[in-house]
Amino acid sequence: MQRWPTFIAAPLAVLAPASALASVYLSVEQAQQAIFPGATFVPASLTLTDEQAGAVARRSGVRVRVREQAVWRVPGAGWFIVDQVVGKHEFITYALGLDPSGAVRGIEIMEYRESYGHEVRNAAWRQQFLGKSAADPLRLDEDIRNISGATLSCRHVTDGVKRLLALHEIALRAR
Amino acid sequence: MVNRFSVLILCAVLAAPPLAWAGEPIFGYSYLTDTLPAGRSEFEQWGTLHTGKQQGHFRLLRLRSAYEYGVTDALQIAGYANYYHLSANGHSANGLTEGGFENFVPEDHDPNSPYQATKLESFSLEAIYRLWSPYKYPVGAGLYLEPAWGPENRTLEGGLLLQSNFIDDRLVLVANLRFELEKRRFAGKPAADPADEEFNRRWVEEAELLYTFGIAYRFAPGWSAGFEARREAEYHELNFHRSNLDFTFWSRGPTLHYSAKDWFVTVAYQRQLANARVYNSEIDDWLYQGRIYGDEATKNELRVKLGMYF
Numbered sequence: 001m002q003r004w005p006t007f008i009a010a011p012l013a014v015l016a017p018a019s020a021l022a023s024v025y026l027s028v029e030q031a032q033q034a035i036f037p038g039a040t041f042v043p044a045s046l047t048l049t050d051e052q053a054g055a056v057a058r059r060s061g062v063r064v065r066v067r068e069q070a071v072w073r074v075p076g077a078g079w080f081i082v083d084q085v086v087g088k089h090e091f092i093t094y095a096l097g098l099d100p101s102g103a104v105r106g107i108e109i110m111e112y113r114e115s116y117g118h119e120v121r122n123a124a125w126r127q128q129f130l131g132k133s134a135a136d137p138l139r140l141d142e143d144i145r146n147i148s149g150a151t152l153s154c155r156h157v158t159d160g161v162k163r164l165l166a167l168h169e170i171a172l173r174a175r
Numbered sequence: 176m177v178n179r180f181s182v183l184i185l186c187a188v189l190a191a192p193p194l195a196w197a198g199e200p201i202f203g204y205s206y207l208t209d210t211l212p213a214g215r216s217e218f219e220q221w222g223t224l225h226t227g228k229q230q231g232h233f234r235l236l237r238l239r240s241a242y243e244y245g246v247t248d249a250l251q252i253a254g255y256a257n258y259y260h261l262s263a264n265g266h267s268a269n270g271l272t273e274g275g276f277e278n279f280v281p282e283d284h285d286p287n288s289p290y291q292a293t294k295l296e297s298f299s300l301e302a303i304y305r306l307w308s309p310y311k312y313p314v315g316a317g318l319y320l321e322p323a324w325g326p327e328n329r330t331l332e333g334g335l336l337l338q339s340n341f342i343d344d345r346l347v348l349v350a351n352l353r354f355e356l357e358k359r360r361f362a363g364k365p366a367a368d369p370a371d372e373e374f375n376r377r378w379v380e381e382a383e384l385l386y387t388f389g390i391a392y393r394f395a396p397g398w399s400a401g402f403e404a405r406r407e408a409e410y411h412e413l414n415f416h417r418s419n420l421d422f423t424f425w426s427r428g429p430t431l432h433y434s435a436k437d438w439f440v441t442v443a444y445q446r447q448l449a450n451a452r453v454y455n456s457e458i459d460d461w462l463y464q465g466r467i468y469g470d471e472a473t474k475n476e477l478r479v480k481l482g483m484y485f
Contacts, residue, residue, distance in 0.1 A: 023436075063342070063343065065343065085343075086343040086344060086345060086393075088199075088344075088434075089393075089396060089397045089434045089435075089436075090396045090397060091396060113436055114436065115199075115434075115436055115437060115484045116211075116212050116215065116484075117212075140311060141311070146311070148212075148213075148248040148249075149212030149213060149245075149248040150212070151308050151310040151311060152310045152344060155310050155311070156343065156344070
């Protein structure tokens, strides 16, 4: 068996594994206070029935990946929802606040572990969602501006918000 | 009439440089249309091990060190150093240690003795331009171009990259249509008749068409598993006229990819199918039990890619 020349191994040494620390920006409590400062939160999580999941998917045009949804009622102010969407490698965790009419009051990125696309955390990009409701198209490059270089994250977060707005119409509004 | 000189040409077309990669490689042999975001960099180290000739010993490790940079969000450029280590003994169809349009075993080597060498193959530059993102359109598309310069070779690669994503972008389908034009410099055979062309140092031209197809699914956060197939067609001139076609073959195999936030690793295995076809009767001996074994072409290829983002 011949020994491989050392110069072959040298470039590999450059690739000593880097740490892949998760980027957790906000806890649930911090996200709650960011969107509904000073409010109280009443747990109201739900599991969508087959019928509800199908209705949400049809209404939003977005696939319902999981039926369980972490939801808090905010008495007198609306709803607070924690959701996950698929990122390039990991899930993106975000929180959405809705007012009693079902319009977006705020959106916060809680966890983002991707190599690229952190721009979805920018306040200017997230502000585009304020006031949006299930009646809005929520399409990238139409009423939601894309961030070049972060297209996958922008699209999945936009789709996630669209799905939650449909969920509000179908499963929360009547509660 | 096709002589051994022509055989060497065929050897050469089997030794095409490995495909480069756009962005994060969830496949071993196919490009995605993803490019690095503007201002971001990536270092990649590739190793491709070729093993399994019809006889003898042959172990070729082709290596590539790459630095990639996002000029804009849709344009990525890269620079590569391509090098290899070869250990061979009696691997050719005639039982000798010879053959190699790409000079893995140079012409002036004594074919009756083992051969071992570590060499720089070439430096190459690459540009990849994404036309449509698969995250915004049903089919993403991109173009790439890669010229290479080496002490004994000049190549120009190019191609069209296609990609479609499904199921929240976790299922990825990809197809690459790629061409390569190449010139290789032969060392000349001291033992040949001085009147014969093989005696002299000279340049030889060839061309290749390569199609790759892949499917991969992200089955867990950070993890993708898939399957790739590729078809290679080799020509002994710098064009793709049917009359110049020497042979075709298919290979296929699984891929596994893991990506963390700042680094990734991809492992891909390819096994040549036993349905190769030779269109040039002069090189029938390169076909053995349905497979092509010229130059670095082997039954098995194992490719590993390691990468780090900056």
